[in-house]
Amino acid sequence: MLIVRPPVVAGQFYDIDPTRLRKQIESAIEKAEGRKKIKGKFNAAVVPHAGYMYSGWVAAYFYSMIEPHSPKNYIILGPNHSLAGSEYAIMKRGLWKTPLGGVTVDEKMADSLLRRCELFEHDVIPHQYEHSIEVQLPFLQYKIGSDFKFVPISIKSETADDTLLDGCRIVGKAIADAIKSSKKSSKEDWLIIASSDFSHYIPEKLAEEVDNYLIKSILKLNEKSFFDRVAERNASVCGFGAIAAAIVAAKELGGKSGKLLKYATSADVSGDTSAVVGYAAVLL
Secondary structure, eight states, X not given: OOOEXXXXXXXXXXXXXXXXXXXXXXXXXXXXXXXXXXXXXXXXXXXXXXXXXXXXXXXXXXXXXXXXXXXXXXEEEEEOTTOOSOSEEEOOSOEXXXXXXXXXXXXXXXXXXXXXXXXXXXXXXXXXXXXXXXXXXXXXXXXXXSOOEEEEEEEOOSOOSHHHHHHHHHHHHHHHHHHHHHHHHHOOOOEEEEEOOOOEEEOHHHHHHHHHXXXXXXXXXXXXXXXXXXXXXXXXXXXXXXXXXXXXXXXXXXXXXXXXXXXXXXXXXXXXXXXXXXXXXXXX
């Protein structure tokens, strides 16, 4: 039986009307297209997941790079905000719907990941109401249509400790191994998206200081330094587990460094600098 996962934040985080949603995404991408073109191959990216009004234009710095000839397969890692269900949860089959249509989970890749890593569990519960992965799909649909496939992975990120870091390293290596195997057997290219926002509800100057301190470790592809800095500053970056796993996978796939495409805060839209959320688009 086909599992259909309906959109749960349409009309809240992004427009529920397909025509208006396309215009919303188009406007965000237009703001990002004036940047310098990035040369070279990348394996992964960190992308924000707040409401499109606030972070969509930052996410567009990454999505403006996606073209019709880009890979049609994506592994999307996101935090588990509700903390329900498994620690490393894969939804291995189903159709995720958005106002722009439905996108199919790639069961073959999901099974490959589940075989390679005992930490992974097939668990629908963490994905039922989680927005961090859902909000990435309309951008991809706008850029390449709805015929791409993806695998959603939810990671609980409560404490940036050694136990979680070890788990993220195991998960990241399993993802890279599965991607290499898929490339070898099926000639399929996969991109990894780590969905995360940065500092939450602190003054803008402090958020910029903390977030840029964290981003420096991400650009060096140093997951240990990144975790240490999250713990040191008690940083409220919600998807630090997803980011760490993506860093490890990117290195396993040959990545040497990262590139910051854009950093901003909610104050750039709201004008309120007293309590902001930080957003970054980073290539790995």
